[in-house]
Amino acid sequence: MTDHELQKLVMTVSQEVFHEPFKHEALFNRRLRTTGGRYMLLSHNIEINPRQLAVHGEEAVIAIIKHELCHYHLHLEGKGYRHRDQDFKKLCQETGAPRYCAPVTKEQYLIYRCSQCGIHYQRKRRINIDRYRCGKCHGKLELVSS
Numbered sequence: 459m460t461d462h463e464l465q466k467l468v469m470t471v472s473q474e475v476f477h478e479p480f481k482h483e484a485l486f487n488r489r490l491r492t493t494g495g496r497y498m499l500l501s502h503n504i505e506i507n508p509r510q511l512a513v514h515g516e517e518a519v520i521a522i523i524k525h526e527l528c529h530y531h532l533h534l535e536g537k538g539y540r541h542r543d544q545d546f547k548k549l550c551q552e553t554g555a556p557r558y559c560a561p562v563t564k565e566q567y568l569i570y571r572c573s574q575c576g577i578h579y580q581r582k583r584r585i586n587i588d589r590y591r592c593g594k595c596h597g598k599l600e601l602v603s604s
Contacts, residue, residue, distance in 0.1 A: 459511055459519075461485045468504060471523050475553050476531055480504075484523075494522040494559030497529035497539075504530065509562040524555035569602040578602070 459467075465484045472480035487505035490496070495506040504526045511519050528549045529539045538545035541557070550557060570579040570587070574597030587599045 459486075459516075464506060464519075467520070468523050468527070471520060472527050472531075475524060476527055478531055480527065480530070482530075494518070494562075495526045497526045497533070499533065502530065502534070507562065510559065513562045514560055518560060521554075521556050522559050524553050525550065525557075525559070528553065528555050570599045571602045572597040573600055574598070 461484075464486060468484035469480045472478060482502040482504070484504045484506070486508040487496075488508055490505065490507040493507060494510045495504060497504055504523070506519060506522060506526075510522060528546055532539035532543075532545055532549060537543075540546060547557075549555070567580045567582060568584060570581065570585070571577070572579075572592035572595065575592060575595045577592060577594055579599070585599075587601065590599060591597065592599060
């Protein structure tokens, strides 16, 4: 999907779901890492993470577009457009827009095992196995997979 096709899709979703036109620019931003999309307050543009399309498909992108259009239309109307505002929560519920999107990064976990009792521990960050012990039996930990 190109930026031009994304622009058409956002305009279509805005007209069909919100019954209001989208008058600004929608584009893909490859620098987005932790979010599915974002609404820019000053320019009123919408940016979408292209990895959402690659990993989860067009339906996920449409859901993200609905979410960002909730921010867009509420902000232009002068209503509460933030996640914590009741106007935003209500409009998301009415339009079927999700509050969150599915993550696109797969978390890498380190697996540690106790050498005495065999219990496994999952950690995102590496730990010093000389300093830490098993929480159950105080046995020595060893790295199983990295």
